[in-house]
Amino acid sequence: MIKEHFPYTIDDAVFNIRSRVSSKKKDFNLLKNLPSVDFLINEGKACFKASVACVYLKLNSEENISDNMFIYETVTSEVGKAMSEDINCIDVFAIGNCIYGIFYTPIKETMKFLVDCLAKIHSTLILFTNIAGLKDFNYRIVANYGDVYFANYHWFGNIIDNVLDEARKEPTDNYVYITDFIRRNITEKYQNFFTPEKMPWFKANMVNTIFNNF
Numbered sequence: 001m002i003k004e005h006f007p008y009t010i011d012d013a014v015f016n017i018r019s020r021v022s023s024k025k026k027d028f029n030l031l032k033n034l035p036s037v038d039f040l041i042n043e044g045k046a047c048f049k050a051s052v053a054c055v056y057l058k059l060n061s062e063e064n065i066s067d068n069m070f071i072y073e074t075v076t077s078e079v080g081k082a083m084s085e086d087i088n089c090i091d092v093f094a095i096g097n098c099i100y101g102i103f104y105t106p107i108k109e110t111m112k113f114l115v116d117c118l119a120k121i122h123s124t125l126i127l128f129t130n131i132a133g134l135k136d137f138n139y140r141i142v143a144n145y146g147d148v149y150f151a152n153y154h155w156f157g158n159i160i161d162n163v164l165d166e167a168r169k170e171p172t173d174n175y176v177y178i179t180d181f182i183r184r185n186i187t188e189k190y191q192n193f194f195t196p197e198k199m200p201w202f203k204a205n206m207v208n209t210i211f212n213n214f
């Protein structure tokens with residue numbers, strides 16, 4: 001949220017860009033370990049391997065502002081809580097009709113936690129649909145693993161576009177989608193839940209049993 005407004009002139013632009021160009025590091029390498037929150041805040045930039053989860057909402061009513069606001073408010077709140085429960089979740093943010101989560105998942109156990117989180121998100125959305133009596137509420141939950149970039153307190157990288165492209169495909173079928181890389185790094189029991197789609201994607205109707213039995 002912008003609280004103060006300052007003029008931005010050609011002199012500002014030239015000075016800022018020249019300063020950045022002159023201070024550009026020749027080598028900026030992928031971090032091997034998870035940067036701490038303090039590091040991200042103080043350094044302001046980082047690149048490392050992580051999983052990106054995307055929950056895409058397809059709202060059928062463009063004209064009902066009250067209904068859309070209710071859905072956005074509730075889903076971002078509850079999905080955000082489900083994501084941030086995972087100790088490996090670094091950040092949660094919303095853009096457009098999507099809620100994204102950044103997860104540090106360097107080993108198989110963390111991949112399992114990620115899939116558990118996706119199942120809980122799916123069950124949360126089912127719960128919301130049933131309690132609110134929503135009709136034609138469609139979504140897709142997608143996760144992939146790759147390079148993420150953090151700069152100026154924002155996340156970037158092709159992986160974010162990648163999960164969005166898969167999430168917004170038609171039909172939006174209320175399923176959980178993961179890539180073959182993630183699937184190969186979870187237990188065989190979990191792998192068996194997923195069926196192949198167009199490579200590298202696999203899908204499943206995974207749920208959290210406790211949430212789903214409400």
